[in-house]
Amino acid sequence: MKGTTPVRTALLGFPTEVADRLRELIRRRMQVIIQRPDARDGLARLVALQPQCVMLYVGTDGTQTLQWARRVRHDVPESNLIIVCAEDDVSVTREAMRLGCRALAVLGDDEGDLVTVFDQMKHEEHSATDDGLVVALLGAKGGMGTTSLAINLAGALAQHPGRRVALIDLALYIGEVAVYLDMATPYALGELVRDIHRLDDAWIDQNIPRHRTGFYVLSQPAEVDDVDALTSGDVVQSLVALKRYFTHIMLDAGAQLSDVGLTGVHAADQTLVICTQELPSLVSTRRRVALLTQLQGDRTRTRIVVNRWNDNASYGREQIEKYIGHGVNGTVRNDYASMSGCIESGKLLTELAPDAEVTVDIANLIPLFDKSVSQREKSRKKLFGLF
Ligand SMILES: Nc1ncnc2c1ncn2[C@@H]1O[C@H](COP(=O)(O)OP(=O)(O)OP(=O)(O)O)[C@@H](O)[C@H]1O
Ligand SMILES: [Mg+2]
Structure with missing residues (x-):
């Protein structure tokens, strides 16, 4: 039931003086239903209490607190989890x-x-939190077609009415998403960071530009200074917030491994590495696969997509797989006429060449990451099975 009653909240792990300060600060908005300075003491009661919000304090032992956080997620998945830290910490943020x-x-x-x-x-119903899927597209090197695939994939996804899709340009210095889409009033990630606490569906509709085919676009900042000001923490915060309002968040991470791009890749549920059949691209792809495996500790979160596919190229599927040490998960054929036509006209393939084979190839990439939803659920269960 919707209402404006105070949020039933569990305060766990807070030193008394910090808890008192928060109670004073949040006052009528929060009804504390349980407060335990030792988080462990409160955890066992959460299932029975079903708080709308669980606030956890990260003090000196961050690792321990994050274990409690996982347990909260497992025991009361519908509660809003808020972590409060004494100081900024990238690993906690991640x-x-x-x-x-x-x-x-x-x-x-x-x-x-x-x-x-x-x-x-x-003002919210206390129900399961939405959990959008983050998909990063990372070029094996420059010019692989990463931006072309990112925008057309967002367009293909947005064709299904049940999906709410956001596309973010994380190739901050060279990003071209807004240019390719010919969108006049870009809204950048830095602006989202500023506005993050105003986010809700209505606000998004009013403030974040929407491409005519249905997906929302966060472009690169217009000024270099604004690009420099963006931190990895900003990216993570933005993604956390956006996951609540979108079913799919597509990231054009470009090809340069900037901090911000890498953070996006690290946070993504699935990364599509975009390459072509030429040797330099395959050399870089092999390196990317190694890097991502190290970064994510899980090869199933990396998918290889070979763009500009040509059946007669000297490197065929088997040779590529052997060389890069990873399966080829998708191919998008070479179609210069349709692709360059899109750039020249500012249109997407679904608008300009809806029946072209290249358009179908791109739509066929969707199951590569949508399937991962169920895989992700499984791996979460496994993780939480520890408790
Ligand atoms: N499947 C395809 N067939 C033919 N041409 C393609 C295909 N995909 C992309 N291209 C072309 O490749 C060129 C580079 O594309 P794009 O800008 O999307 O690459 P990128 O990897 O984002 O580049 P950058 O590294 O500069 O960000 C463009 O001219 C685009 O039209
Ligand atoms: Mg690009």
Whole structure:
């Protein structure tokens, strides 16, 4: 039932003086139903209490707290999980993202934002949190067609009415998403970071530009200074927030492995490495596969897509797989006329050449990552089975 009653909240692991401060700050928006300075003492009661929000404090032993956070996610998956830290910590931020936390607040810095989040929660139904899928497209090297595939894949996804799709340009210096799409009033990631606590469906519709085929677009910042100001933490925070409002978040991570691009890849549920059949591209692909396996510790989160596919090229499927040490998971055929026609006209393949084979090839990439939803659920269960 929708309402504006205070948010039933569990406060776990907070030193008393910090808890008192938060109670004072959030006051009428929050009803504390359980408070335990030792988080462990409160965890066992969560299933019975079903709080709308669980706030966990990360003090000196971050690793331990993150274990509690996983347990909270497992025991009360419908609760909003908020992590509060004494100071900024990239590993906590990453894990918070992975766990689909509602918010991550640093004491002293983000307290105003906490109030806003509680204001939002007060008006929400207490039901399962949506969990959008993040898919990164990473070029094996420059010019592989990463942007072309990212925009057309977003367009293909958006054709299904049940999906809400966002496309983010993370190739910050050379990004061309807005140019390819010919969108006049770009809205950049840095602006989203500024507005993050205002996010809801209506706000998104009013403020984030939407391509005519249906997907929303966050472009690269217009000024180089703004690009420099963007941090990995900003990317993670944005993705955490967007996952609640979109079913699919597509990232054009470009080909340069910037901090921000790598963060996006690390946070992604699935990464599509885009390559071609030429040797230099395959050499880079082999390196990317090794890097991603190291970064993500899981080969199933990497998918290889060979673009500009040509049946007569000297490297065929088997040779490529042997060389890069990974299966080829998708191919998109070479169709210069349709692709360059799109760039020249500012249109997508679904608009310009809906029946072309290249358009079908791109739509056929969707099951590569959509299937991963069920795989992800399985691996989560396994993880939580530990407790
Ligand atoms: N399947 C395809 N068939 C033919 N041409 C293609 C195909 N895919 C992309 N192209 C062409 O390849 C060129 C490079 O594409 P795009 O800009 O998307 O690559 P990119 O990897 O994003 O490049 P950058 O590294 O500069 O970001 C464009 O001219 C595009 O039209
Ligand atoms: Mg590009």
